[in-house]
Amino acid sequence: MRRVLAAGLAALLLAAPAARAAPPQPDGYRLEDFRSPTPAALTGAETVTTAQAERLWRAGAAFVDVLPRPPRPTTLPPGTIWRDAPHDSIPHARWLPNTGFGELAPQTEAYFRHGLSAATGGDPDKPVVLFCQRNCWMSWNAAKRALAFGYRHVHWYPDGTDGWGEAGLPLARAEPAGP
Template identity: 35%
Template sequence: MASSLNHFGGPTVRREKKSKCPQLRDRRIRVLGSLFIFFAFACVIGIADAIAEDNDEAFDPVTGYRIAHYRAAVPDAVKGGTRIDLDKVDELIANGALLLDVMPSEGAGPDPVTGQWRLSRPHSSIPGSVWLPDVGRGRITPAFDNYLSDNLAKLTAGDKSREIVVFCQSDCWMAWNAVQRIAALGYGKLYWFPEGTDGWVEWGDRKLVPATPVPLAPASGP
């Protein structure tokens, strides 16, 4: 309230005007609140649809292999294999398991004449592992299919019950792909170590060693 002196010398009291329609004001607040919720929900739906569309494009519709955005959060499980942690890796190493690194190569790829990999960047891996680059890509050529199957046959001496630990680096879908591809070849004891070389160093405080990729057969260049 505000006041002033009237002609009698006393205060004149002026009352503040009140809204004539408090219901209208409340209704407007409710409408604005509803609109805010609606648009927030629409944004969430839009983001979810975009993610779903992106995920659909990231997988081969026939094979189910990941074909794009290989560095992303990976799922909890893989078809044909068992997800393991570092303690289980240690146990499998002690039991003589094959350690298979499927980290992709950086460079010009294998020389079509010699089969030697032309790398632009060196790679380090878990001690005792075998590096077969690019076999975890979602789509590979017949030459790489043979590269994978032939080397597995040699490394396991034809024993498809041999325990195999497949890895790459953290948040890498190529090891996830490779486990399924190897399972399709008939190998039954496959283990997926999704933390890969990153987990080996960070969790175990261990060292990596320089890795040399197994060359392709000279006549099998992609």
């Protein structure tokens, strides 16, 4: 009996860190510490695994990447050539950088609205998958914002390009979508 209790307690203790890893959903948007563990779900959206995301991709769902684009360092001397780091994303995804922050400037919010509309053909019923990288609140915020904009089939893919690439699925060089 003692061994059974010890084994049960050990299993419970080993499972506890995994259960604590996913923080609760905030009431609003995440405003800081964007590269940290995300909740297990987003109310109103369907949280999808890599296999589910792949099925949606093959079925023609709209994919929107919200990975931020680093700005040109302000400390660079004038005339210094600046090249953005290359960004690989899910093929045919629309990259809308900097649209997953908790607070958006009016111009960035308009860019996000326009980008979502372009990705979905203006159809709020078209399935849309929002992603970034694993442990990135940007995609959680963006999916929450898409719901607030009236999109009805929002899928949040929390493993993003990390999970996609680890599954051996193709990645393609991405450029930011125009306004």
